[in-house]
Amino acid sequence: xxxxxxxxxPWAAAPLQQNGAAVESTTGxxxxxxxxxxxxxxxxxxxxxxxGGAVGAYLERNGGIDDVELPQAGTEAKGRAADSVAGIAxxxxxxxxxxxxxxxxxxxxxxxxxxxxxxxxxxxxxVVEPADGSGEITVTFSGGQTAKAKVVGxxxxxxxxxxxVSGVRGLKPLALGNSDNVQVGDPVVAIGAPFDLENTVTAxxxxxxxxxxxxxxxxxxxxxxSYVDALQTDAPINPGNSGGPLVDSKARVIGINSxxxxxxxxxxxxxxxxxxxxxxxxxxxxxxxxxxxxxINTGKATHPVIGVTLDMDYSGDGARVxxxxxxxxxxxxxxxxGDRAGIKPxxxxxxxxxxxxxxxxxLIVKTRAHRPxxxxxxxxxxxxxxxxxxxxxxxxxxx
Numbered sequence: 001x002x003x004x005x006x007x008x009x010p011w012a013a014a015p016l017q018q019n020g021a022a023v024e025s026t027t028g029x030x031x032x033x034x035x036x037x038x039x040x041x042x043x044x045x046x047x048x049x050x051x052g053g054a055v056g057a058y059l060e061r062n063g064g065i066d067d068v069e070l071p072q073a074g075t076e077a078k079g080r081a082a083d084s085v086a087g088i089a090x091x092x093x094x095x096x097x098x099x100x101x102x103x104x105x106x107x108x109x110x111x112x113x114x115x116x117x118x119x120x121x122x123x124x125x126x127v128v129e130p131a132d133g134s135g136e137i138t139v140t141f142s143g144g145q146t147a148k149a150k151v152v153g154x155x156x157x158x159x160x161x162x163x164x165v166s167g168v169r170g171l172k173p174l175a176l177g178n179s180d181n182v183q184v185g186d187p188v189v190a191i192g193a194p195f196d197l198e199n200t201v202t203a204x205x206x207x208x209x210x211x212x213x214x215x216x217x218x219x220x221x222x223x224x225x226s227y228v229d230a231l232q233t234d235a236p237i238n239p240g241n242s243g244g245p246l247v248d249s250k251a252r253v254i255g256i257n258s259x260x261x262x263x264x265x266x267x268x269x270x271x272x273x274x275x276x277x278x279x280x281x282x283x284x285x286x287x288x289x290x291x292x293x294x295x296i297n298t299g300k301a302t303h304p305v306i307g308v309t310l311d312m313d314y315s316g317d318g319a320r321v322x323x324x325x326x327x328x329x330x331x332x333x334x335x336x337x338g339d340r341a342g343i344k345p346x347x348x349x350x351x352x353x354x355x356x357x358x359x360x361x362x363l364i365v366k367t368r369a370h371r372p373x374x375x376x377x378x379x380x381x382x383x384x385x386x387x388x389x390x391x392x393x394x395x396x397x398x399x
Contacts, residue, residue, distance in 0.1 A: 083249045088189045089201045091251035093142045095174035096244060097121060098193040099149070099163070101128055103135030111192035111244030112139070112163065113174045113253065115292060119165040122292050123243030124258050125154045125226070128161045139165050142199055153295030157303055158368070159215065159226035159258055160288060161243075162295045174245060177252030179284035182206055182231060190235040190257055190280070192244030204235030204278075210355075212365040213281050215259045227361065229369035230281035231255045237280040246282040255282025290371060304372045304393035307336025308343055310360040318350040318381065319363035341391035344382065351379035367393065 080086035095114045099121075101107060110127030114120075121139065128151055131137050137149040147165040154161035186206045194200050213230045233246060237257050246255035261279035294301045309331040314320040321338075322331040323345045331345045332338050343349075349357060352366040353376060370376065372395035380387050 082251075085189055085201070085203045088247060088249065088251045089191070092174060092189070092191055092245065092247050093199055093201075094172045096142060096191045096199070098140045098196075098198045099123060099127055099243070100138045100140065101130045101135060103130040103132045105132075106130040107135075109193055109196045109240050110242045111240065111257070113243075113245045114171050115162070115296075116173050117171045119168060119171060120152065120292075120296055121149065121163050121165065122256065122288060123161055123163065124256065125156050125159045125161045127243045128154060128163060129156075137163055139163070140198065141168075153299040153301070155291060155295065155301040157226060158283070158287065158291045158301060159228065160256070160283065160291045160295070160301070162292055174247075175250075175252045176285055176289055177248050177250070177254040179231065179254045179286045182209065182248070182254050182284075184208060187249050188233055188235055188254070189247050189251075190233065190237050190241060190244060191247070192237065192241030192257060194236075194238035194240040196240055200241075202236040204233050206231060207234050207278075208232040210369075211281060212362040213259055214361050214365070226258070227365045227368045228258060228281065228283050229287070229365045230259070231284055233280045233282060234278040235280060236276040236278070238276050241280075253285050253288075255284055256288050257282045284369075287369060300397050302372050302395045302397060304367055304370050304374065305336075305396045306338045306343070306363075306367060306376075306391065307333040307394055308338040310363065312360045314348075314360065316348065317358055318348040319357055319360040321345055321347045321349070337391045337394045341378070341389040343378075343380065343389065343391075346382070348381040349378050350381055350386075353377055354379075 080090065082088075082091070092113075097112050097114065099110045099112055101110065108127065108130050110123055112121040112123035112127070115122050128137060131151065133151070137151070138146055139149045140146050145168075147168050149163040149165045152162040152164050184206050188204055188206055190202050190204070192200055209231055211228075211230045211232045213226075213228045215226045215228070231246065231254065233255075235246070237244075237260055241257045244257045245253040246257055248254050257280060259281040260276060261281075262275070263277050291301045309322045309324075309329075311320045311322040321343060324331055332343055349363055351357065352363065355366065357363045357366060367376075370393055372393050374393050375390060376393060377388060377390050380389060
C-alpha cells in the first residue's frame with residue numbers, strides 16, 4: 001500500500017458536478033489563493049524594479065534630492081619656495097611696471113622696473129622714443145595704480161632710458177644681480193607686458209652669453225643703432241616685454257629684455273608682430289647699471305671709444321680701420337687711444353682680449369661692453385703680419 005501523500009497530485013483536476021461545472025474544495029481554493037499571491041508578488045517585484053531603474057537613471061542624468069558633488073583638493077597655503085618660478089614672480093612683480101607711451105606720431109607699450117625709492121625706473125630707449133620729448137608717459141604698477149613719468153635721460157646706442165615718477169609711495173626697488181656671474185643653463189624668469197598683457201611671467205634658461213647684437217636704427221643711419229653684448233635666453237619674450245627685467249633664481253635682475261629674433265625679419269621688440277621663437281636677448285645688468293647711474297646723475301651716458309673710424313663696408317673677417325674718415329678727416333684720431341697704441345689706417349682688428357671679432361659691429365659691441373678707462377688688448381693684422389697692442393679706452397658722450 002502507498003501512503004496517501006505518494007498518490008497526491010497537486011495538479012489533478014477537481015471533482016465534477018453533474019452539470020459539468022468544476023467545483024473546488026476548500027483546500028483547492030486556498031492553494032489557488034496562495035499561487036495568486038505568489039504570482040502577484042513576483043509581478044510587483046518586476047514592476048518595482050523597472051520603475052526603480054528608470055527613476056534611478058533619471059536622477060543620475062538630471063539630479064535629484066542630492067545633487068552630484070565632485071571631489072576636489074582642499075585650500076592650500078599660497079606660499080611657494082623662494083627659488084620656484086612662482087616664488088620669483090611673487091618677489092619681483094611688485095617692482096615691475098608697464099609704460100604706455102604716446103606722442104604726436106606714434107604710441108606704444110613697454111616694460112620697466114623700479115631702481116630706487118626716489119622713483120627712477122629703467123627701461124629701453126625705444127620704449128620711450130615715441131614720446132619724443134613732448135609726448136606723455138603713463139606708468140602702471142603691478143597693483144593697478146598709475147602715475148605720470150618724465151624722461152630723465154636716454155641713450156640710443158645702449159638702448160636704455162631712465163624715467164621718473166613723483167609722489168608715489170611704497171616703491172619697491174628690484175634687486176640688481178651681477179651679469180658676470182651668469183652661466184649658460186642658469187634658470188631665468190622674464191616679466192613684462194607682451195602685447196599689452198601686463199604682469200606676464202615666462203621662464204627659461206640662459207642660452208648663451210656675449211652675443212653681439214645690433215638692433216634698431218634706420219637704414220643708412222647708424223646713429224640710432226643699439227650695440228649690445230647680449231645675454232641670450234629661451235624664455236618667451238614678445239613685443240611689449242621691452243625694458244622688462246630678466247631675473248635669476250634669487251629674483252635679482254641680470255638683464256634688460258630688449259630684442260628678439262623673430263621667424264620673419266628684424267630683431268626689434270618694438271614693432272614686429274611675430275611671436276617668440278625662443279631667441280630673446282637682454283642687455284647685461286652690469287652695463288645697464290653703469291648707464292642708468294650716468295643717466296640719473298648727468299642726463300647722458302658716456303661711450304668707451306678706441307678713437308678710430310671703421311670701414312663698415314669691409315666684408316672680410318675682422319674689423320678694418322678705414323683709410324679715411326667719414327668727413328674726410330684722419331681715420332685714426334690724433335693722440336686718441338688708438339693712435340697712442342700704434343693703430344694705423346687699414347689695420348684689421350681680429351681679437352679683443354683674446355676673443356675673435358668678425359666685423360665692425362662686433363668690435364663696437366665688444367668695446368661698448370667696457371667702461372671708459374678700461375684697458376684692452378687688441379690683435380691686429382697689418383701687411384699680412386699679426387701683432388698685439390694695448391690701449392686704454394677713451395670716452396665720448398652718447399645721445
